[in-house]
Amino acid sequence: MSVQRQTKQLQAIQTAFETAGRPLSIDEIHELAGRDIESLGVRTVYRAVRRLQENGDVSIVNVPGGSDRYELASVAAEHHHHFHCTACDRFFDIHGCPGGLKKLLPKGFKLEHHELTLSGLCESCA
Amino acid sequence: MSVQRQTKQLQAIQTAFETAGRPLSIDEIHELAGRDIESLGVRTVYRAVRRLQENGDVSIVNVPGGSDRYELASVAAEHHHHFHCTACDRFFDIHGCPGGLKKLLPKGFKLEHHELTLSGLCESCA
DNA sequence: TAACTAATGGCAATTAATTGCCATTAATGC
DNA sequence: GCATTAATGGCAATTAATTGCCATTAGTTA
Known part of the structure; x- marks a missing residue:
């Protein structure tokens, strides 16, 4: 069977x-890792x-509007x-x-997951 | 200048x-309004x-993952x-x-909006 | 009712994101 | 170092969503 190789692209x-x-995002990864590996x-x-x-x-992060982002699974593991x-x-x-989301549910609905996205200005942009 | 006409498609x-x-979603609108107007x-x-x-x-609703949804602006007006x-x-x-979101912010960040999406099973699917 | 033209709707074209293809490069095991 | 073959990367092709085009339909006003 195939063996996965540890390439410098993957490492970057x-x-x-x-x-x-x-x-x-894919483009951010391309940009950031591309600083190490030229012509990535x-x-x-x-x-x-x-x-x-x-x-x-790595886990996928679905965001409202924009394109998907990806994060380390170890980070995603904790809520x-x-x-x-x-x-x-x-x-x-x-x-x-914030918690306490269950009381927002209409009756009969079953809550399984939730996703919260705050937006505004980050520290360096504010 | 042009006058907007009240067509039966728009009404539907x-x-x-x-x-x-x-x-x-666009497809849902197409499906629902299409029941009134055949060949919409x-x-x-x-x-x-x-x-x-x-x-x-009408206002746009950006949802995580899937395609955009649209809702009446009168509904969107209230948080x-x-x-x-x-x-x-x-x-x-x-x-x-849920409220109390400001205390989740890293320092230096400025909160302007937020979006919460609960997920699970609706009443008829549960 | 007639004239005007906004709106429709089918299909082709566009756009943006992702993937297939494949010759070349380079990581791995011996 | 050498042989093997996984991985790379550039470009073309695909996919899905949206829009342009345009002949036809149908609101609107007089």
């Missing part, structure tokens, strides 16, 4: 996730992210939410959760 | 919003929704959130808001 992509510490192809980013997802190392800066279009992790 | 689309009482074209739905938006009668049924893929209005 993993490093990008770790140093960014926030959810990244977007095609490679798509493949790497897919593989990291399949390996359970949290996100902040979207409308100026720089970056997403950040928000720790904590 | 407006009626669809009012009777549905929940955010609708999707092209017409796109144009009508665009015009209703420009007239301020509320949404519930997404993972079984039938419909969205519903949720009245109320």
Whole structure:
């Protein structure tokens, strides 16, 4: 069976996730990892992210409006939410959760998950 | 200058919003209004929704993952959130808001808006 | 009712995001 | 180092959503 190779492209992509510490879009990954690997192809980013997802190392973050972001599965493992800066279009992790959502439900509805996205200006844009 | 005509297609689309009482996707509008107007074209739905938006009668609802939904501006005017049924893929209005979000913010961040999407099973799917 | 023209709707064209293809590169095991 | 083959990356192709085009339909006003 096939063995996964540890390429420097994949390493750069993993490093990008770790140093960014926030959810990244495909383009952001391409940009950040591309600083290490010149001429990093977007095609490679798509493949790497897919593989990291399949390996359970990275989780997808569906955001309202914009394109999908990806974050380390270790981060996704603990319940949290996100902040979207409308100026720089970056997403950040928000720790904590308002809670008490069940009482907002119409009767008969069954709550399984929830997603909260705060938006405004991040520290560097404010 | 041009006068907007009240066509039966546009009426059916407006009626669809009012009777549905929940955010609708382009396809849902097409389906619902299409029950009144046979052979209603999707092209017409796109144009009508665009015009209703420009007239301020309809607002766009960005949802995580899926395609955009649209709701009556009168509904959007009062702060509320949404519930997404993972079984039938419909969205519903949720009245109320958990509040207390400001204390979740990292320091230096400025909160302007927020969006909450509950998900699970709606009454008829549960 | 007639004239005017906004609106419709079917299909082709566009757009943006993602993937297939494949020759080339380079990581791995011996 | 060498052989093997997974991975890369550039471009073309695909996909899905939306829009342009335009002949036809049908509100609107006089």
